[in-house]
Amino acid sequence: MNSADITVTDVTLRYGGKQPVLALDRLSLDVKPNEFAVIVGPSGCGKSSLLYLIAGLEERSGGSITVGGSEVHGPGADRGMVFQSYTLFPWLTVAENVAYGPKRRGAADPAVVARYLEEVGLAAFAKHYPAQLSGGMKQRVAIARALANDPAVLLMDEPFGALDSQTRHAMQRLLLRVWDHTKKTVLFVTHDIEEAILLADRVFVMSGRPGQIRRVLTVDFPRPRHEDLVLDPAFIAMKREIMGLLKQDEE
Amino acid sequence: MKLFTPYRAVSRGVTVSLGLAVWALVIGAWTLVTYGGQVPEMFLPAPGKVAATAWRLAEDGTLWEHTWASAKVVLTGFAVSSVVAIPLGLYMGTYRVVQAGLEPLVNFIRYLPVTSFVPLFILWIGIGFQQHIAVIIFGVFFQQLVMVADAARSVPRDLVNAAYTLGTTRGETVRHIVFPYTLPMVLDVLRVTMGWAWTYLVVAELVAARAGLGYISLKAARGFQVDIIFLAIAMIGLLGLLTDQGFRLARRLVAPWAEAVR
Ligand SMILES: Nc1ncnc2c1ncn2[C@@H]1O[C@H](COP(=O)(O)OP(=O)(O)OP(=O)(O)O)[C@@H](O)[C@H]1O
Ligand SMILES: [Mg+2]
Numbered sequence: 001m002n003s004a005d006i007t008v009t010d011v012t013l014r015y016g017g018k019q020p021v022l023a024l025d026r027l028s029l030d031v032k033p034n035e036f037a038v039i040v041g042p043s044g045c046g047k048s049s050l051l052y053l054i055a056g057l058e059e060r061s062g063g064s065i066t067v068g069g070s071e072v073h074g075p076g077a078d079r080g081m082v083f084q085s086y087t088l089f090p091w092l093t094v095a096e097n098v099a100y101g102p103k104r105r106g107a108a109d110p111a112v113v114a115r116y117l118e119e120v121g122l123a124a125f126a127k128h129y130p131a132q133l134s135g136g137m138k139q140r141v142a143i144a145r146a147l148a149n150d151p152a153v154l155l156m157d158e159p160f161g162a163l164d165s166q167t168r169h170a171m172q173r174l175l176l177r178v179w180d181h182t183k184k185t186v187l188f189v190t191h192d193i194e195e196a197i198l199l200a201d202r203v204f205v206m207s208g209r210p211g212q213i214r215r216v217l218t219v220d221f222p223r224p225r226h227e228d229l230v231l232d233p234a235f236i237a238m239k240r241e242i243m244g245l246l247k248q249d250e251e
Numbered sequence: 252m253k254l255f256t257p258y259r260a261v262s263r264g265v266t267v268s269l270g271l272a273v274w275a276l277v278i279g280a281w282t283l284v285t286y287g288g289q290v291p292e293m294f295l296p297a298p299g300k301v302a303a304t305a306w307r308l309a310e311d312g313t314l315w316e317h318t319w320a321s322a323k324v325v326l327t328g329f330a331v332s333s334v335v336a337i338p339l340g341l342y343m344g345t346y347r348v349v350q351a352g353l354e355p356l357v358n359f360i361r362y363l364p365v366t367s368f369v370p371l372f373i374l375w376i377g378i379g380f381q382q383h384i385a386v387i388i389f390g391v392f393f394q395q396l397v398m399v400a401d402a403a404r405s406v407p408r409d410l411v412n413a414a415y416t417l418g419t420t421r422g423e424t425v426r427h428i429v430f431p432y433t434l435p436m437v438l439d440v441l442r443v444t445m446g447w448a449w450t451y452l453v454v455a456e457l458v459a460a461r462a463g464l465g466y467i468s469l470k471a472a473r474g475f476q477v478d479i480i481f482l483a484i485a486m487i488g489l490l491g492l493l494t495d496q497g498f499r500l501a502r503r504l505v506a507p508w509a510e511a512v513r
Contacts, residue, residue: 052412055412055415055416056415057412057415057416075412075415075416076416076418077416077417077418079416080416080417081412081413081416083409083412083413085407085409087407087409087410087412087413089410089413089414089428089431089432090432090508090509091431091432091434091506091508091509092431092508100414100417101417101418104417104418104419105418129507129508130508131508142413145417146416146417149417149418151416155416
C-alpha cells in the first residue's frame with residue numbers, strides 16, 4: 001500500500017480563449033501522507049481545475065505541484081482519480097474495469113480485483129456491464145478501479161454529487177471504511193459542507209474566482225464518526241463557520 | 252393505442268407481420284396492375300415473368316455468375332475503403348492536427364458526384380475490375396472517413412482522462428479507448444455505407460463491364476428486357492439486405508455491451 005504527500009505551491013491557472021479566465025491565483029496547500037483532506041468552495045471557484053492539475057490532466061500556468069516529492073508533469077498511475085461524471089469503460093465488465101489499471105502495467109491479479117470488488121460490495125456484479133448499474137454502483141466501481149491500481153494519492157471530484165442523500169450517506173461510510181483499510185492520501189472535493197466535516201481530517205475552504213485557499217480547518221471529531229454527529233453543537237459551530245466563509249463571496 | 256406510444260417496443264409478432272404485410276401490399280399492387288393490364292408489359296413485367304426469368308437464369312448459372320461478379324466488386328471496394336477509412340477516421344477524430352490537415356480537403360471531395368469521375372478513372376486506371384472498385388471506393392471512402400471521425404470525436408473527455416490516471420499513455424488512447432468505445436458506432440457506419448456501396452454498383456459497371464448485375468441490367472435496357480432489369484434490381488436489394496443483417500449481427504456479437512443499454 002503506497003501513500004504520498006501532495007504539495008501545491010503558488011499554483012496559477014489561466015484558461016485562454018476569447019475571454020481569458022484566471023481560475024486559480026497563486027494557490028498553495030499541502031496534504032500529508034494518509035490524510036483525508038477535503039476542499040469546499042463556491043461553484044466555479046476552481047476545485048475541479050485544481051484536481052485536474054494535480055492529476056496532470058491540465059497544464060498549470062505557474063507554480064509547482066509535487067506528489068511524493070516528485071514534480072507533476074502530466075498524468076500518471078500514481079495519482080488515481082474518481083470523477084464527478086461516470087467514467088467506467090462501457091465495453092468492459094465491472095471486473096474488467098477494475099482490472100484495467102493493473103493490466104496496463106502487466107500486473108493483473110484476479111485476487112486484487114476480487115478484493116476491491118468485495119470492498120465496495122459489488123462482488124456479485126463482477127460480470128455486469130456498466131450500463132446495467134445504478135449511479136451509486138458505478139461510482140463504487142470507479143473507486144474500486146482507482147484503488148486496485150494502487151495509487152499513492154486518490155483524487156475525488158464530487159464523486160457523490162449526483163446521488164440521492166440516502167445513497168450518499170452509504171457511500172460516505174463505504175469510502176471511510178475503504179480509506180481506513182488502505183490508508184491512501186485522499187483529496188476530496190465537495191460543495192456539501194456536512195459531507196466535508198464528516199469525512200475530513202482537514203477542510204480547505206476556497207474563495208470564489210480566482211480560487212485561493214481562504215482557511216484551513218482541522219476536524220478532530222473522533223473516528224469512526226456517526227451521522228448523528230451533524231446534530232452535535234461543535235459540528236454545527238464548524239458548519240456555521242464554513243458557511244460564513246463561503247458567504248463572503250456572495251456579497 | 253399502446254402501439255402508437257413513441258419509442259415503445261412492439262412484440263416480435265407485430266414486427267414480423269407488419270413487415271410482411273407491407274411487402275405483400277407492394278407485390279399485390281404490382282400483380283394487380285400488370286395482370287389487370289393497366290400497364291403494358293414493356294414498361295412493367297408481371298411478377299410471374301420476373302420469377303420465371305429468375306428461375307431460368309438461376310438454372311443456367313448466369314444469375315450467379317453476374318451476382319458473384321458484382322459482389323466481388325462491391326465487397327472488395329468496400330473492404331479496401333474501410334480498412335483505410337476506419338483507422339484514419341479514428342485518428343482524425345482524436346487528433347485535432349490530423350483533422351485540421353484533412354478535413355478541408357475531405358469535405359470538398361465528398362460532395363463531388365461519383366459519376367463525373369468515371370471518365371477520369373478510365374483515363375487513369377484503364378477499364379476493368381480496378382476501375383470498377385475505384386468507383387465504389389470513391390463513393391464510400393470519404394463518407395466513412397467523416398462519419399468515423401465524428402464517432403471518435405464523441406468519446407467523453409473524462410473517459411480518456413480516467414484512462415490516463417490509470418496509466419494509459421497518449422499513444423495508446425486510440426487503440427485502448429477510442430477504438431473499443433466507438434466500435435458499435437463504427438459498425439453502424441459500415442452498415443450504412445455498405446448500403447451506399449451497393450447503390451454505386453450500377454455506376455461502377457456503367458462502362459466496360461463484361462459481367463455483373465449492373466452490366467446485365469444496362470444491357471437489358473437496350474433490348475427492352477424489363478424482366479431482367481427487375482431481376483438485377485431485386486438481386487442488388489437482396490444482397491444489400493443480407494449485408495445489412497450481417498452487420499447488425501456483428502454488432503450484437505462484438506459489442507454486446509452496447510445492446511445492454513436502455
Ligand atoms: N476549459 C475551460 N476553458 C475556460 N474556462 C474554464 C475551463 N474549465 C473551467 N473554466 C473556468 O474556470 C473556473 C473554474 O472551473 P472549475 O470547473 O474548476 O470550477 P469548480 O470549482 O469545479 O466548479 P463546480 O463546483 O461547479 O464544479 C470556472 O469559472 C470555469 O468557468
Ligand atoms: Mg467541479
